[in-house]
Amino acid sequence: MGDVVKVACVGGGPAGLYFAILMKRTDPSHDITVHERYPEGSTYGWGVTYWRELHDTLHAIDPESARAIGDDSIRWDTWQAHVHDRPPLLVDHWDGGYGIGRGRLLAILADRAHDLGVRVEYEREITSEAELAGADLVVACDGVNSTLRERHADHFGTQVALGRNVYIWLGTTKVFGSFTFAFTDTPHGWIWCYGYGYSRDRSTCVVECSPETWEGLGFHRSGEADSLGLLGKLFADLLDGHPLIGRGTNGESARWLNFRTLTNQTWRRGNLVLMGDAAHTTHYSVGAGTALALGDAAFLVHALHSRPRLDSALAFYERERKSTIRCAQRAARNSARWYESLPRYVTLPPEQMFALLGQRHSALLPYLPPRLYHGLDQAYGSVAWLWSKIARPASRR
Structure with missing residues (x-):
């Protein structure tokens, strides 16, 4: 788009680096700098998870970085449960999953960004937009404790549960x-x-x-x-x-x-826009944080290059991604509540308990006796599908 030439990303996590990569791939003329407060190679946490859907999406969007990520990932095809002194239970996973070290993921994305001409400045902490004068777009992807977001918390309508x-x-x-x-x-x-x-x-x-x-x-x-x-x-x-x-x-x-579930009423203020954990968080038990952050990055790039002006592009990005994130956060809240109610499930026979662990995203599960829910799910294949048929208004039947 014509009115975005110089871009500053505040935060060198997966969201910021992937956004910079995709912006450069779309238009190499963009002047993009990523500012990261930690030294190069330093990060919190250990490994991150991702699933087949993200694996395929990354290969479609930027095959080069996707291949490097895949080469350094560990894949699993089974889930295993140990419940106190009972024999372990092994279950084939329907689609498998992947794990990669957070530090290795960041290194791959930083190398790809550098090769495309993005500047990545380490040990550079940004505390105010005034430090980024001249930037056409400022992307705050500096995590759940985002400094730029907190400076305008009232404007963004930040809430934490x-x-x-x-x-x-x-x-x-x-x-x-x-x-x-x-x-x-x-x-x-x-x-x-x-x-x-x-x-x-x-x-x-x-x-x-x-x-x-x-x-x-x-x-x-x-x-x-x-x-x-x-x-x-x-x-x-x-x-x-x-x-x-x-x-x-x-x-x-x-x-x-x-865990802090963070939401914001709006994700934008002038030429400042929120992305990744700075905009939203989802409970770790659904393993969706990295996928959602990369999804934000990809959609923001799409919005910027499909809308004629910055304000309309940011409005489009906010509207569409907030809808996606709301669904993910609902599932994550249900998953967190399943664990908060663990005594309700943990004494069931192992096969039933593990089956309901896989159903923990369900909004209906807390309101049915666990054995009844499991029985209905086995009989009908999906309690969610059955409930949609029963609860659908008569005018739509």
């Missing part, structure tokens, strides 16, 4: 061959984790529990070493002697957190 459960995002040298769930019963309640491989020698391991269990086990007064030690004992059978790791490449220790 805290999840009830607490979680901690860890790494481990145990490489899981399947996407693995483990649920452990303690005198203070259930604690659980899920893990997935993301490289040949590392996996992500996310641990979660209710606040009552967290406090009962003493995590509220434990330091990092003591917390990791106790978690290693609680999941000893799963880890096979491998350690849990709390400190990432950015040097920061892992912390227990309540």
